[in-house]
Amino acid sequence: MANNDVIFLNNLLTQKKDEFDNSLSDDEFFELFSFDQILKKYDLSYDELSYGDVDGGDDGGIDGFFFFINDEMIYEKPNLNSFQKYSNLDLFIIQSKSSSSFSEKVFDRVISTVRDIFNLEKSLDSLKKVYNTELLEKASLFRDTYLGIASSHPILNIYFVCSSKGDASSINIKVANRANNLKEVLMDYFSGANIEIKYYGVRELINSSRVAKEYTLPLKFEETLSKGDNSYIVLSNLIDYYKFVTDDNEDIRRYIFESNVRDYQGGVEVNKDIKGSLESRDNLDFWWLNNGINILSSNASIVGKTIHLENVQIVNGLQTTFSIWNYLKEKHRDLENEKRSILIKIIVLDQSLSETRDRIIKATNFQTAIQTASLRATDQIQRDIEEYFLSKGLFYDRRKNYYKNIGKNATSIISIQLLSQAFMAIILREPHNARAKPASLIKEDSTYDKIFNKSIQPEVYLFQSNTPLACCGDGKLPR
Incomplete structure (x- = not known):
């Protein structure tokens, strides 16, 4: 040392x-x-x-x-x-x-x-x-x-x-x-x-x-189609896409996936189909059998056969990505002979256009089997709470780790889960459920609709955001 x-x-x-x-x-x-x-x-x-x-x-x-x-x-x-x-x-x-x-x-x-x-x-x-x-x-x-x-x-x-x-x-x-x-x-x-x-x-x-999160990443491609500076469709070799979504340790860069659609459901039918396509020995290219990947980026530039993307967020295609990762990493295939491709749609969007971003996320994921609960953060009421909290000097983390990653103080960041727990415990008077089932509060329609609806004044949410933090006498964030 x-x-x-x-x-x-x-x-x-x-x-x-x-x-x-x-x-x-x-x-x-x-x-x-x-x-x-x-x-x-x-x-x-x-x-x-x-x-x-x-x-x-x-x-x-x-x-x-x-x-x-x-x-x-x-x-x-x-x-x-x-x-x-x-x-x-x-x-x-x-x-x-x-x-x-x-x-x-x-x-x-x-x-x-x-x-x-x-x-x-x-x-x-x-x-x-x-x-x-x-x-x-x-x-x-x-x-x-x-x-x-x-x-x-x-x-x-x-x-x-x-x-x-x-x-x-x-x-x-x-x-x-x-x-x-x-x-x-x-x-x-x-x-x-x-x-x-x-x-x-x-x-x-x-x-x-010192290991920084890299949101600006190069993606090699084989073919591309573009309508201008704000949209691209590319075909990328499976190996090149694998390298794009993994770090030096070959671990998935989880942070580049839109936080609301991160839950990989390994056993569901769609993943069995994707795995079957990857393991198939027929001559069908992979992109013929798969809907592909949707990526949002704040800027894109092409040099040769590589597109450089800034502020990458993969908003659709998590199941496909994880299936490719599991297949290539665990099987230790002869990577040099992997010739199949994946279809990738890239939309270049100004980061300030949060409503447009949410509409794209919701629309692309409604076309898949993703659970509605995974898209809660794109709801209008969630954006309204975020804007109201910002006016009060607080940061509502409807997009997981967004404010953590830009260096905001932890005591000023309120997550959807924490706000839901506080509301359930104090307003709905169900502290046992708030503590026992923290992740389920926004997944189940019955509880979500009780906690988040337009009849509730924003001041109520502001009060709840202060309550759990104030209860932590040891200075730690609440469990």
Whole structure:
């Protein structure tokens, strides 16, 4: 570790803390910052980072508890029938301390906790006097979900991640031995799982923070048709499109997908058809059998056989994209011999034309099997709330992470989910549903229509936006 690395990291933390929420203590912010860097590929919102935070009294040595199915963070028991065989289930258990080294003591508490919360013969209710509510709720959700999809043979990956201001390149032998002990305990409960111990020290945190989201991307194409400077139709080789939507680690750039249509539904019929088309050995080109991809961009320029797109947002074609990604990444095909193409429609649109943008998103997705609930953020009432909040100095994050990505302070950002929870708990007087089913509030028509309708004055939403934040005496965003 270079001598100046700690100084660089501390300066970075000070800067980011001012952007995020300077009311947090240094240790609290280091924790959330660590979560954000460790889980960077998932593009989590401030609410999601805080949701997985289980730190506090009786946390059993665990600060963060996050799990994902096919890269989607799980808040509540999902529809288990929607998952295909061999879905990926990734569990992250995070221990974060702003100390200058990694200690074997970290593992002592966690090993004991793991023996409690992952022993399926032990009731979590019997542990209420031992562990805090947040940890037990997350453990219960993980248990129920894992058992619920066990018959579909999920691929379980468990990561125990330690973060500190220490040097991850020279782990003490005592620490390494205790880490192996933890790995063995986890193997006792999940014998078929892939288990990995990771360390994020000063250098790893700095490097992760420097990985910027790239919204200006080049796309190679084979043929193009254009009506002018604001619209293009291109045919792109499947390999070139794969490179366009993935980063250097071959992970999907989730942030370039319109947040309202991000939910990949691996087991649905349309994806089986796409997979069948990709695996077919006939001579039909892929674009003959697929509706293609729709992309919005603020600017486009063509040089040779490459189109350079600024502020890329893929607004339709997520299922196709993920199917292509899964096919090419997991099959390790002979990529040099892949000659098939994908049809891509590109619309160049001024970013200030938000209403036009929403109309395009809604229209292109109504032509597919996407659930109406996924398009809530394009509703007129959602735009009205966003504009009203802006006039009051608040940022309504109807488009996930839009305001986070442009550097707005976390305490001024209100998500659709958080506003829905507050309304359900206070106005509708159903706090149990607000806490137990946070993600379902805007998915179900019956609850959505109660929370968001034009008969409700905007001042009511403004009041609700202040209430949950004011309730957080520890300065953290609400769980």
